[in-house]
Amino acid sequence: MKAIAKAHTNIALIKYWGKRNEALILPTNNSLSLTLDGFYTSTRVVFKEDLQKDTFLLNGTRIEGEQYNRVTQFLDLVRNLAQKNIYAEVESINAVPTAAGFASSASGFAALAAASSKAIGLELSDSELSRLTRQGSGSACRSIFGGFAEWQQGEKADGSDSYAVPIAPQNHWDLRVAAVVLSAKMKKVSSRAGMKRTVETSPFFKGWIESIPSEIDAIKQGILDRDFEKVGEIAEANCLKMHATTLGANPPFTYWLDSTMSVMQSVQALRASGIPAYFTIDAGPNVKVLYLPEHEEEVQQTLRSIPGVDDVKLSCAGQGITYLGDDEFV
């Protein structure tokens, strides 16, 4: 009853920002992402008859508290599905900063869902696995797939039609993403808390939701046509709208640092100088820059020269869930 799974993070080009059901993690809008090769989680799950409770080791450290509770509550769902009352040892390694706005919850819960469901003997289709994964962290349901994936919000109250579907595979388009590291510190407001406060208090939330359907349709067409300007423009605008909703919340908040703004302005300056590049930002200060392979040198140089930039990590499109052998778990 053991399995090891590897999952990559994804960057949302159309953001998931708002829940209609917090317990089931049902979103208020469809979202769309690109899975990233450069950031991932590997997780080993071993179910054992003699355990009295689950244990969780993250990057070699024994975890208790909120992060432990999220893992064990997720394993309860897996136990329920399998109709088996048995605890697990979970060991996970994040090749991504944890809780810093690099989507560790996406790779983390996708890897946990895949490893735990396999270890307990469930044989799930990709859609079933995505639907299960969604209940660990919403954004994670898109990381089941490589390349571009859309999380369809669904309509049903029980969430049975809320899961991600593939839009275009990893090899469809060599789109690149530079992750600009400004701070790898844990954020003060988690994604979960931030979107909850926004839904409950921000008057801008209504406008956010109204703008999504046309953006989703247009960006999907842009992806299929490999139309970089179209995809970049929509992604950048969608990111700015999402972050605008936090300024309208009560109490107001923002994930940005002043260096976040500097990077955004540098990307816009790159564009003005004729190099197509666009930014997007998840729930954190760090910026992801979309570009095409032929502009990698200029984009990288520009980003590295901005004051406040600690590192720039280049990534291409990543693959979906894979299962590893024991000797591959490092």
Ligand code: ADP
């Ligand atoms: P992020 O931007 O990193 O996704 P979130 O606030 O959405 O930030 O989620 C961070 C939380 O995700 C962590 O505090 C932890 O509860 C959970 N998480 C991160 N990595 C893992 C992992 N490898 N296994 C299980 N849970 C994880």
Ligand code: DP6
């Ligand atoms: C801004 O999936 O981390 O990155 O479902 O509460 O775990 P929970 O939240 P999470 O939220 C991600 C928010 C986002 C946008 C996105 O990834 O779509």
Ligand code: CO
């Ligand atoms: Co997250």
